[in-house]
Amino acid sequence: MCQVDEDYHDGLERAEVPSVSKKCVKCKEASAAVVIRAGDTYCRGCFKEYFIHKFRAMLGKNRIIFPGEKVLLAVSGGPSSSSMLSQVQEGLSQNAHKKLRFLPGIVYIDEGGAVGQSVEERQRTVAELQAVFKATGFPFHMVPLEQVLDLPSSVVVTAPAASEQPASAYKAAVDHFIQSDSSSCSTAQDHEQTSVPEVQESHTQLLQQLIGSAQTLTARQDLLNTLRHHLLVHTARTEGYSKLMLGDNCTRVAVKLLTSISLGRGAQLAQDTGFADSRYGDIILVRPMRDYSAKEIAYYNHMFSVPSVFIPGGDTKTTDKASIQRLTESFVTKLQADFPSTVSTIYRTSEKLQTACRNSSTADQADRCLLCMCALDTAVENASAFQATLTSEQLSQNKPSGATGTENPRQNPAPVEQESTAPSGQCCSSGGEDCGRTERGGGGGCCSSAKEPERTDLKSLLCYSCQLTIKDMSSLERLPQYILSEAQRRQRRSQMREEISEFLLDDGDEGS
Amino acid sequence: MAAPVAIHLEFGGGAELLFNGVKEHHVTLPSQSEPWDMKQLLVWIQRNLLKERPELFVQGDSVRPGILVLINDADWELMGELDYQLQDQDNVVFISTLHGG
Numbered sequence: 143m144c145q146v147d148e149d150y151h152d153g154l155e156r157a158e159v160p161s162v163s164k165k166c167v168k169c170k171e172a173s174a175a176v177v178i179r180a181g182d183t184y185c186r187g188c189f190k191e192y193f194i195h196k197f198r199a200m201l202g203k204n205r206i207i208f209p210g211e212k213v214l215l216a217v218s219g220g221p222s223s224s225s226m227l228s229q230v231q232e233g234l235s236q237n238a239h240k241k242l243r244f245l246p247g248i249v250y251i252d253e254g255g256a257v258g259q260s261v262e263e264r265q266r267t268v269a270e271l272q273a274v275f276k277a278t279g280f281p282f283h284m285v286p287l288e289q290v291l292d293l294p295s296s297v298v299v300t301a302p303a304a305s306e307q308p309a310s311a312y313k314a315a316v317d318h319f320i321q322s323d324s325s326s327c328s329t330a331q332d333h334e335q336t337s338v339p340e341v342q343e344s345h346t347q348l349l350q351q352l353i354g355s356a357q358t359l360t361a362r363q364d365l366l367n368t369l370r371h372h373l374l375v376h377t378a379r380t381e382g383y384s385k386l387m388l389g390d391n392c393t394r395v396a397v398k399l400l401t402s403i404s405l406g407r408g409a410q411l412a413q414d415t416g417f418a419d420s421r422y423g424d425i426i427l428v429r430p431m432r433d434y435s436a437k438e439i440a441y442y443n444h445m446f447s448v449p450s451v452f453i454p455g456g457d458t459k460t461t462d463k464a465s466i467q468r469l470t471e472s473f474v475t476k477l478q479a480d481f482p483s484t485v486s487t488i489y490r491t492s493e494k495l496q497t498a499c500r501n502s503s504t505a506d507q508a509d510r511c512l513l514c515m516c517a518l519d520t521a522v523e524n525a526s527a528f529q530a531t532l533t534s535e536q537l538s539q540n541k542p543s544g545a546t547g548t549e550n551p552r553q554n555p556a557p558v559e560q561e562s563t564a565p566s567g568q569c570c571s572s573g574g575e576d577c578g579r580t581e582r583g584g585g586g587g588c589c590s591s592a593k594e595p596e597r598t599d600l601k602s603l604l605c606y607s608c609q610l611t612i613k614d615m616s617s618l619e620r621l622p623q624y625i626l627s628e629a630q631r632r633q634r635r636s637q638m639r640e641e642i643s644e645f646l647l648d649d650g651d652e653g654s
Numbered sequence: 655m656a657a658p659v660a661i662h663l664e665f666g667g668g669a670e671l672l673f674n675g676v677k678e679h680h681v682t683l684p685s686q687s688e689p690w691d692m693k694q695l696l697v698w699i700q701r702n703l704l705k706e707r708p709e710l711f712v713q714g715d716s717v718r719p720g721i722l723v724l725i726n727d728a729d730w731e732l733m734g735e736l737d738y739q740l741q742d743q744d745n746v747v748f749i750s751t752l753h754g755g
């Protein structure tokens with residue numbers, strides 16, 4: 143007994159907690175709980191205030207979301223987008239002058255099919271998130287990625303932008319909104335009990351084949367990104383939203399920025415990482431979390447119990463070198479560990495980037511990339527780096543011996559496979575439209591092989607970066623129909639244009 | 655001899671996948687001649703809990719960059735990081751911030 147007592151005492155004495163010495167830099171009273179940026183120590187309360195204020199300030203400064211506007215929040219269940227959701231909730235619950243005044247809805251894209259999750263796993267994740275979404279009271283839409291296979295071609299056509307609203311309209315809209323009472327807010331939120339649409343197994347297989355046809359993880363992630371964007375924009379359009387909020391945080395923006403450069407997306411950088419992105423015309427993408435670091439978000443979510451769901455992706459538990467995206471991420475995080483201002487420096491660089499002269503809203507349909515919808519960067523003069531790359535590529539392909547350039551990591555080991563196996567079917571090679579639709583999924587008939595859009599043809603419709611992604615794909619016929627038919631349409635158009643070109647008065651003056 | 659130390663460990667943000675998907679662990683560190691610190695805890699976790707791919711959790715003596723550590727709900731940078739001496743009933747949280755979002 144004595145001994146037990148002694149042991150106990152021993153433990154107690156050692157339990158002198160080395161009290162947290164640092165005080166909060168804000169209130170200078172409470173002891174600090176978080177270190178953000180180099181040396182800034184915040185207590186719990188001040189950290190929360192700082193975090194919430196930043197979100198409101200970001201939206202207030204940019205004045206891009208109008209009062210009463212329907213805004214779709216893309217929530218993946220990950221920490222960043224879950225945090226974004228919690229900030230919108232927080233903002234709506236604030237008192238009058240601080241209140242956010244838009245009408246939020248939530249969209250979740252279930253990508254389980256693409257990364258090989260079982261039906262049960264997917265259902266479990268969806269149920270978990272549904273519970274989170276229901277608790278917000280916002281309408282929500284659960285969309286399986288498989289639906290990307292049934293998108294209309296209009297998704298990859300930039301819609302005319304909503305009428306430009308002058309800056310003064312913002313204030314007027316705010317005033318109007320305040321007067322018209324916020325009661326409409328709650329009635330708009332009819333709880334949509336959208337259960338997840340049934341996913342056909344064959345659709346999941348098609349999706350897997352599509353993703354699987356990208357032979358490198360880099361290309362796979364790029365493709366997945368593109369498809370996800372298309373589906374998000376389509377959902378926003380069909381459900382009547384005009385803004386789409388994405389959860390990219392500043393760590394992610396920094397990674398994306400460097401990744402974009404390595405992937406040859408230099409021309410699209412400003413749009414890929416900016417606060418607002420108008421490449422789709424009518425739907426504006428907004429990134430309100432791009433001021434937060436991954437660390438701030440993780441701490442906030444942990445301290446204030448923001449629910450998030452971890453969803454394993456295609457790159458979970460992979461090594462650093464699995465893809466360019468992963469490699470960049472690990473590079474940035476490692477650098478950040480030793481030099482705490484790494485991320486913010488890269489991030490601030492991204493802020494200085496301007497959308498290039500050929501603004502997204504002015505570029506002609508034909509001048510846009512079929513996949514990422516950015517203005518094409520491939521129509522450049524002969525002396526450009528792009529032309530030089532093309533020339534050297536052509537030269538190396540002319541080599542008589544079949545030496546495949548193995549030094550180039552983007553080149554997959556067997557790129558020529560489908561060209562050689564596909565019998566060049568003659569029966570419906572020119573504009574075989576009628577046989578296209580039924581053949582999705584790729585039977586081995588002569589029609590389907592003839593239908594395969596020529597890689598080189600498709601290339602002319604893509605920006606440099608998307609060309610690289612397509613190059614890493616073993617087969618293009620797995621691409622969703624909406625992309626293929628839009629490609630055909632554009633090709634026909636440019637063909638026609640060429641044929642009548644000598645009769646055209648002004649080259650740039652083309653009607654729709 | 656220091657007495658055994660009972661602590662509560664939590665893994666989140668995907669880090670739990672390296673621990674068979676189990677997020678919470680109540681563990682007792684055996685008594686040893688010197689007090690337990692974070693550096694020793696990381697070694698202990700690697701030997702006793704970590705199921706796979708240690709390089710995704712630790713790097714050198716410390717945690718891999720991108721994994722955040724909280725000790726009793728405070729940033730471990732405020733607590734001395736690897737030198738922090740663990741107390742009975744401490745709560746240590748590891749959150750991965752890698753490829754989340």
Ligand SMILES: [Zn+2]
Binds near residue numbers: 166170184
């Ligand atoms: Zn404070």
Ligand SMILES: [Zn+2]
Binds near residue numbers: 512604606
């Ligand atoms: Zn593109």
